[in-house]
Amino acid sequence: PAASPAAAAGCWATPPTMTSGYMQWDTAPQMVIDPAKVYTATVATNRGDIVIQLNAAAAPATVNNFVCLARAGYYDVTIFHRIIQGFMIQGGDPTGTGTGGPGYQFNDELPQGETPYLRGTIAMANSGPNTNGSQFFIVHQDQPVEFPKNYSIFGQVTSGIEVLDTLTTVPVADIGRGEVSSPQVTVGIKTITIAEQ
Template sequence: MKPFIQKLAYVYAFCLTALFIGIMIDTDPAITAIDQFIAEQVSAKTIDKQTDNWKQSLPKPPQVAFAEDKSYHWQLVTNKGPITIELLHQYAPMHVSSTIYLTQLGFYDDLLFHRVIPGFMAQGGDPTGTGRGSPGYRYEGEFHPDASHNKPGMLSMANSGPNTDGSQFFITFKQTPFLDGKHTVFGEVTEGLDTLDELELFGSRGGKTQEELKILTASIVVK
């Protein structure tokens, strides 16, 4: 299959899944609360997607309450394939709230994995693509003994020190226990480890990617 057609197939499959379970998203209290916050900020013009740098000047979202009987999944369609991540709201509610908020805004669409180190991790979520960008707000880490960097496919938040978490995340290629207590684990890959392997192939020891590695679309699925 040609790469362009393959990318369209990935997007179509994920959109179709979202369509079938969209009613669950519409009625979920956490999603509703975040969407309401977005609507209020748009009305107040503190979110203005018509400006060039809107992804770098966003207001900080609230931490929302999550339904105990539901699971929240972050679906990334990359130019190397799809990845599905179950978000660990029970351990890192603010990180999951922020991720859902940014995803609902379309923040992650078309952003790069700007730093990929084989045998370590793939990092993305920087609106500037430089490794120095942020969404315009920061918050503190959330650490729990049951959420650790103990296997490949763990979703963790990048930072530059305490209280600097924002939008940049990384997904591990292997267990990295030395990051526990320094970086918040807030998700785990449930589908798409093969895509993660593909991303790893195009990294380098210094982190510079051999070709453009991009998130085409990001979406939230509630089950």
């Protein structure tokens, strides 16, 4: 997608470079959100809209990153590349491979409490400690208390949970390492728009 520098004003000191058609930055965005405000993300998918209230008070850097990427158009016309019914749907990689990201990583803001990964929770996907980039997942069903608290939670679905249910029912195939999670039909994100109050 084309960059939207006006919408993402202040997020980065320098414009993104384009690598294989995807926006890349050298550093995580500067803090531009106000953690005291309420931010809402509307994820428009090809199956309907999912509305998420972002928790800037609990995860300010994570919400700031998501807001900046969304405003830059980074998530526009991407897919949910990993879907596991009863667990989650994962997106945020413009390459659609599960290996893509924005060119930088930033630190975790890990959750507290016994059962944080509840139905409708949105959290950052990662490949280890402090490797957050652009990929995120939305929890389909409550996860057990022993589920590792290794993923930064930054919001909760407030509307469109039935869309999440629909997305998790698409046919999936083995991705080659014993995990049946590769969607066999396109499950797409059209846009993610941010509102603040």
